[in-house]
Amino acid sequence: MEKFFKLKENGTDTRTELLAGLTTFMTMAYILAVNPNILGAAGMDKGAVFTATALASALASFCMAFFANLPFVLSAGMGLNAYFAYTVVLGMGYSWQVALAAVFTEGLIFIILSLTSVREAIFNAIPATLKTAVSVGIGLFICIVGLKNAHIVVGEASTLVTVFSFSGSVADGTFRSEGITVLLALIGILVTGYLLIRGVRGNIILGIFITWGLGILCQLLGLYVPDPDAGFYSLIPTAVFSAPQSMAPTFMKMSLSGVRVMDFVVVICAFLFVDMFDTIGTLIGCASRADMLDKDGKLRGIRGALLADAVGTVVGAIFGTSTITTFVESSSGIAQGGRTGLTSVTSGILFLLALFFSPVFLAIPSFATAPALVLVGFMMMQQVSKIEWNSMLDAIPAFICICAMPFMSSISEGISFGIISWVVLHAACGKAKEVTPLMAVLAVLFVLKYLLI
Structure with a gap:
């Protein structure tokens, strides 16, 4: 591993990289639960989408490691999956098979753009000041994602967003489950912050496990009551092992049946734009946080990183999932010291293991990963x-x-x-x-x- 990943040259070691890969996976494992639900709304088989998401994420992350030796992890992009399901399928009336064809086409275009250095040139053209701003903006972005995931920040008609109301979550003198999860997330932020201040190794992943453990304790004491209809699931895994579900319902199901040419072009352009600049922005932000950009603001291995993203999108469409892109949660692993492709490989292997241990990974609640996103946002804000x-x-x-x-x-x-x-x-x-x-x-x-x- 030292020879292949050049660990010493990048100022890291095997233990740090493995921990970073685990941390990144833990902060983005939610995609395995969220993506099947979103694409399921478009009529796709949820079990097949789960398997497709896990496999495509693993393969794309391996490509990132082998093509670029960088610590970025990939999976089905949030926002792009919603556009796939709610705009292209439910809004424009296309079948999910046609939407997969658009994703597949977008991926092929990206492979060409990556091999011809167009995407690399765009990355390098962005001024250094804006590259720094992208890193800071992503920090704020993932911070608010964490706050929203934990329901600390909620929607409100007059102010758009507001703080969660604890008084409104009390019923018969006791907290509803939502109030408990918000409180646990706030405690998790403080615990993770304390571990970060004290310089405890693995502070972010420890914060996730401690917050999750407190949640399990609350469930055992009856303070947290699972209510699946309201979105509050059991924090205790129902099982440990689960056989992978078949990918047959979505595998190689792309179709151009009933496609209107101009509408299809618009759909592809929308996928192209969001995927390209989400990926470039994530690479800039995470690389800036890790001081991986050279004096000219360039990132080593950028062409391979962009190619990995493109290959992941093509493979994802073949397997049966929406656009695969570099995840901003990669910054959590980088914050733990991840600097090479060994971080990506570790996360990729965990995605494969998730196929067999899905009950465990799907039990990780969003309020437990929210503190990690908030504290990573703080580090990127610097x-x-x-x-x-x-x-x-x-x-x-x-x-x-x-x-x-x-x-x-x-x-x-x-x-x-x-x-x-x-x-x-x-x-x-x-x-x-x-x-x-x-x-x-x-x-x-x-x-x-x-x-x-």
């Missing part, structure tokens, strides 16, 4: 000190990029607004010479995207 705030020409686009990600719930939207504002302000302030042709093209394409798609 990059904000690298932004030259005295240079308003660079700082304002960076600020726009940072704000757009959490408020619009999208990494790609943050990059879009950041690049558009950077190009427009530089041109308006007489600094057009600093705008590279590729940045100008990207800005125009983003504007057209908002007008046409």
